[in-house]
Amino acid sequence: MTLPALAERYLEHARVEKRLAQRTVELYSLDLHKLCAQAAQAGIELTAVRDAHIRRWVAQMHGAGRSGRGIALILSGWRGFYTWLGREGLVASNPVRDVRAPKAPKPLPKALGVEDAVRLASFVQEDADPWLEARDAAIVELLYGCGLRMGELVGLDARASDKARGWVDLDAAEAHVLGKGGKRRSVPVGSKALEALRRWQAVRLAAPAAAALSPALFLGRHGTRLSAQSVWQRLKRRGLQAGLTTPVHPHMLRHSFASHVLQSSGDLRAVQELLGHANISTTQVYTRLDFQHLARAYDAAHPRARLPKTGR
Template sequence: MSDAPDSKLAWIDAYLAHLQRERQLSPHTCAAYARDLQALAALTGASAWPQLDHHAVRRLTAKLHAQELDPRSIARKLSSWRGFFRWLGEQMPLAANPVQGVRAPKRAKTLPRALSVDDAVQLVAPSRPAAGNGDDPAALCNRAMFELLYSSGLRVSELAGLDLTPSKQALGWVDLGNREVTVTGKGNKRRTVPVGAAALDALHAWLALRPAPTDGGDALFLSSRGTRVSPRVIQQRLRQHGVAHGAPVQVHPHMLRHSFASHVLQSSGDLRAVQEMLGHASISSTQVYTALDFQHLAEVYDKAHPRAKVK
């Protein structure tokens, strides 16, 4: 294959075929690589791939930053470009990987959004049923899912992956007798987390009316078709539930996870315990909730202390 400028897209196509065939990446991931590499081809114009050097990539990175592209998006592009040139160096002579050592601009650290204790409890608590809807399986399923998200700080994928009973194939399950839930989180690591009394009550109510899955599976939570509920459906149901119940912000499952972590830390001050329950590999990932905890204390101080407000 020629390395002339008009073959740049052909090299991209060959790399994408390699990702699909050899590395067996998903179509979604390959599509993301394609977008990033096509953007690089457009940014570099007529220059052939071997002509691109470290300084050119740094200039491109600065240009993307000047266009106010999110630092996370820039970091993803650099990762895609770096992998492409690593592979290209095996196909043709390159002086060096021009992306190696180039970093995206630092992104401002944003605190995760958590609900207040009152807002979280009102959101997941059982609402007064409308006439004839007290035994609606869909409403009971939703309540059990939302209570469990907040009770145990689960990721939405972990919630969707729960089975009714434990097995070698199961990603997770709820042990009602021991009041705990076992899930498989990031890095294929399993953890067991306590389940609160309100979530247990909601689970019992749901299981009393849970229909048999239409696919013959063992999924704990079901869609309207009787199959395992997907993370996307859980997100949609929680968002609609939040709007219907007047939540102060648009609610998503990870906000309930943040709320769980923040509220447990506020009450206990035990950062290590919160780390274990969230399944964080590093304590640094959990330390962000100390900032939320301080933020909560500062709000209490501002409201309560007679000298807090500037006159």
């Protein structure tokens, strides 16, 4: 399909006067081909297009499965074209000016099912280095048992101090963390996480000599604070070793914590406080998850927060 002279003039304007990149001009050309095809099908000239036409075409694209982002890019190209036509005195108003693409639905947070989460938290690699095994097990328990963010986890120190960003008080069974926006909060630590942390604390200083000088709770092989990248890699590897089919990352365990506690307790405000969300709307995303399977599997606010019952 050959573009009308007006469209060709606009593309020349984009190439020469606006000095846009060739690829950008090519994309504008594709957008104009779509516009011309729609206008031809409606039996109208480009200068006769109104916002009602644009809205109808947007609805058609959306109904055909085009994403909101894709539609937004097309509208941007059309909007630029009609802005230029307006400056040339060829249209009285821009029909695309107030038209917006449909909002893309926010993706649901990816959370593990209860069985998979407990399998990961309970996993023990028998032939692993005991030092690494104790450290990685404690990391999993804190991420899933407390819903910590990655930055909060790696920022923890082994003990409280004036300079500590965060620490775990084993006696009080609380984790004190520095969250987003420099906001501090305290999170209860369940019995399973406490057990894992005590095992880790018992062997933590068995790392290289430099470890004794580092205040970090979680250390790397060289005795320095464990990096976020290392936690990510170790967690992904541990998930595979535990037999999980879904690649696991730290924030997935935070989502799992929130989803499982909310399903069991139904207390959205409490989950908001535990996660350190400034706005309740951020926490409400977890209410959109399908919790039916989780409800059947749950009998406590969090499966790692209580000692197992006998006779179960």
